[in-house]
Amino acid sequence: MTILLEANLTLFFGRFHPLLVHLPIGFIILAGIFEMISWKKKVDLQLAIAYALLAGAIFGMMAIVLGLMLASEGGYNESALNAHKWTGIATTVLSLAAYLLKKNLHKAAWMQKAYQSTLLLALITLTVAGHYGGSLTHGSTYLLEHAPGPVRQLAGLKPARERITVMDSALVYDDVIHYMFEAKCNVCHNPDKQKGALLLTEPAHIMKGGDSGPVIVPGDASQSELFLRVTLNPDHDDFMPAEGRTPLTKEETALLEWWIEKGAPFDKKVVELSREERINGYLREVGIGEKKPFLASLAIASVAREVQDEIVAEGFKLKTIATNSPWLEASYSSYNPDKLSEQKLSTLTNAKENITWLTLSRIPLKDDWLSHIGRFTNLTKLWLNQTAITDEGIKHLVQLKNLEYLNLYGTKLTDEAITDIRQLSGLKKLYIWQTDITEEGVAQIKESLPEVEVVYQYPSL
Ligand code: HEC
Structure with missing residues (x-):
């Protein structure tokens, strides 16, 4: 008995509303479909239609009662709730009216018209009620959450932001905390x-708090209602997420604590907040990690033996960059550098997918030969030091977006090459000492490629 008294029966029954509501929906739509079939195929479904409408009205009334119970729980957007409530009630009334008209069709001629309009109207209010019901359960943006960009734009929604999962650039709020709220808290x-x-969808609302005032005290997790709620015993009434929803993991809880302790910033990058190694581990656990090196992110087949033999016969050396790796390092034999020709270089392009390191140092390369090299799009390291290339040659390399290491030391390059070098967006290390590139040119390179390390002087000892 005490168990019954303790339980909130209104809420208990109310929660069955979303389940039961599908019955009237089904019956009313069924009536509409039968009506169409009997009109098209001239079969007599009148009795079935009448009973479907009656069932729709009866289950509709039950859904209304349960719905009102559920609404007493509170916390719903009032205008959406009202729209849902009244269209739901209208649907039920219309369904009942349609049933009564259907039963009495033979009595007066006007009833046929009235019946048709009533059924049509019931179907319309049903659609509207269903739409608002969906918004109440899932939020009004639920339907279009995963819609393509242009569709979202048409609907007046913000373009979806792609989550950044690379530690260096991920934002602590957008990519970690907000992401967690969206997954575990924002249905409610x-x-x-x-x-x-309490609204946990926007920074301003998060800081404003809920019924009991602010829920976050920046810098002090132990005083923050929001943090306390997720760390209670899961059996506790106040535990969040409520209603037995999937709780935060221990890693998520720790990250939440870390974020609040660091002042709960909304615009900082993960790397801008001090953190122990432990936190990096938790970040990895929620999907924020170091960038995969380019090569590891590609699956590629090895080059056929015959192709390799052909290349070696031209005087190149080939070896894999690691045991069992499909990736190759290629270089031209340094014994007779003068023998390299454009034709030989074009043989090398037969393995252009697999060659990721290429050494052509100290070879009298011609500028236009580099047009072949420009097609090695998986190249990550390229040595062209002490070659005869000039600014003209560099133009052929701008497509090498995966190039991380480029050695151009001891060449005739000038600041004319800067525009092209600036396009090598993957570059991390650039050697240009003993060239005519000026310090000003170096500054320009760094402006476009802030992460690149430029070596342009003899390393000082
Ligand atoms: C299934 C619905 C549901 C989910 C999911 C949920 N909450 Fe709640 N939350 C509620 C309800 C209902 C209340 C109001 C009753 C109460 O205060 O316990 C509430 C209240 C709160 C409050 C107190 C607000 C105030 O000012 O009184 C906080 C803080 C909170 N939730 C945080 C969270 C966090 C953080 C999550 C995600 C980890 C979460 N909630 C997930 C239903 C939910």
Whole structure:
């Protein structure tokens, strides 16, 4: 008995509303479909239609009662709730009216017209009620959450932001904390369903708090209602997420604590907040990690033996960059550098997918030969030091977006080459000492490629 008294029966039954509501929906739509079939195929479904409408009305009434119970729980967007409530009630009334008209069609001629309009109207209100019901359950943006960009734009929604998962550039709020709220909290704390009057979708609302005032005290997790709620015993009434929803993992909880302790910033990058190694581990656990090196992110087949033999016969050396790796390092035999020709270089392009390191140092290369090299798009390291190339040659390399290491020391390059070098967006290390590139040119390179390390002087000892 005490168990029954303790339980909130209104809420208990109310929660069955979303389940039961599908019955009237099904019956009313069924009536509409039968009506179409009997009109098209001239079969007599009148009795079935009448009973479907009656069933729709009866289950509709039950859904209304349960719905009102559920609404008493509060925390719903009021205008969406009202729209849902009244269109739901209208649907039920219209369904009942349609049933009564159907039963009495033979009595008066006007009833046929009235019946048709009533059924049509019931179907319309049903659609509207269903739409608002969906918004109440999932939030009004639920339907278009995964819609393509242009569709979202048409609907007036912000373009979806792609989550950044690379530690160096991920934002602590957008990519970690917000991401976690979206997954675990926002079914209940969104603009359409503000449980506890708390909205966890926008920074301003998060800081404003809910019924009991602010829920985050920047710099002090132990004073922050939001953090306390997720760390309670899961059996506790106040535990969040409520209703037995999937709780935060221990890593997520620790990250939340870390973020609040660091002042709960909304615009900082992960790397801008000091953190122990432990936190890096937790970040990895929630999907924020170091960038995979380019080569590891590609699956590629090895080059056929015959192709390799052909290349070696031309005087190149080939070896894999690691045991069992499909990736190759190629270089031209340094014994007779003068023998390299454009034709030989074009043989090398037969393995252009696999060659990722290429050494052509100290070879009298011609500028236009580099047009072949420009097609080695998986190249990550390229040595062209002490060759005869000039600014003209560099133009052929601008497509090498994966190039991380480029050695151009001891060449005739000038600041004319800067525009092209600036396009090598993957570059991390550039050697240009003993060239005519000026310090000003170096500054320009760094402006476009802030992460690149430029070696342009003899390393000082
Ligand atoms: C299934 C629905 C549901 C989910 C999911 C949920 N909450 Fe709640 N939340 C509620 C309800 C209902 C209340 C109001 C009753 C209460 O205060 O316990 C509430 C209240 C709160 C409050 C107190 C607000 C105030 O000012 O009183 C906080 C803080 C909170 N939730 C945080 C969270 C966090 C963080 C998550 C995600 C980890 C979460 N909630 C997930 C339903 C939910």
